[in-house]
Amino acid sequence: MKVTLHLRNAITMTPLALSTDRCVMTVTKVNEFIGDARGSGASAYISTEMPDGSQRFEGHIFFTGTLLDKTGGFVIASHRGRMADTVTAQWEIVPGSGTGELAGISGAGPYLAHPPFDQGRCEMDIVFE
Template identity: 40%
Template sequence: MSTRATGTVEMKSWDEKTWDGKPHNEVSGHKLTQGTMVGGYHGDLEASGETRFVMTYADDNNCESIGHELVNGALGDRTGTFVLQHVSGYHDGTVTGGFTVVAGSGTGGLAGLSGRGEIVWVEGQNGTYSLEYDLPS
């Protein structure tokens, strides 16, 4: 039986550059970028995460992204690390997306973790997440 975890996520740092190394906000219109984000999860998941993203912008207000995030902390009463694979979009100031726990990525008390979830993040605010997950007994 799956367990549901919910809470908020805050951005602690963000660094995004075009593929040729220019700051993303200095290039307008269609572009490809790569970024790194450090964030903090609060709620049922108390953890830090570092994500590497690759993004494709159609214009300055819309992009699609994929990324992998190493999460380190406590989920419920267990601690360890795991990796999330993100697929998301940024449209008119809001990020919406889904993520999946990468199979076999859990360590420590989170070994065997599986699950999937979603995130909504309005620019300038903390995001919200929900995760449906399973852990072996």
């Protein structure tokens, strides 16, 4: 079944003091989910600046709320690459992370956001065990 996870973000970026010619930072977000998923969440990523100026992100998102009238939560693994003015990602619900009525959920799909990057959406195919 296809669902849309649309979220709004409040972003905090903190550079790490490392001896490298690349900017490496932690990125944390407070998320508000709207659309098919309604609720709140938090995200944490590590971001590394690439030689071409793009950024690469890897992290996790925790969602809690309702999805398709089922209440609970789950963790999403996010693998990102930021190119020019677009953020793309592949999201996957971490197997076994579902709680409450969302226990047994799995799914994956692409995420897309545009400047100012405070909102984005994922079209995800999900299934329940």
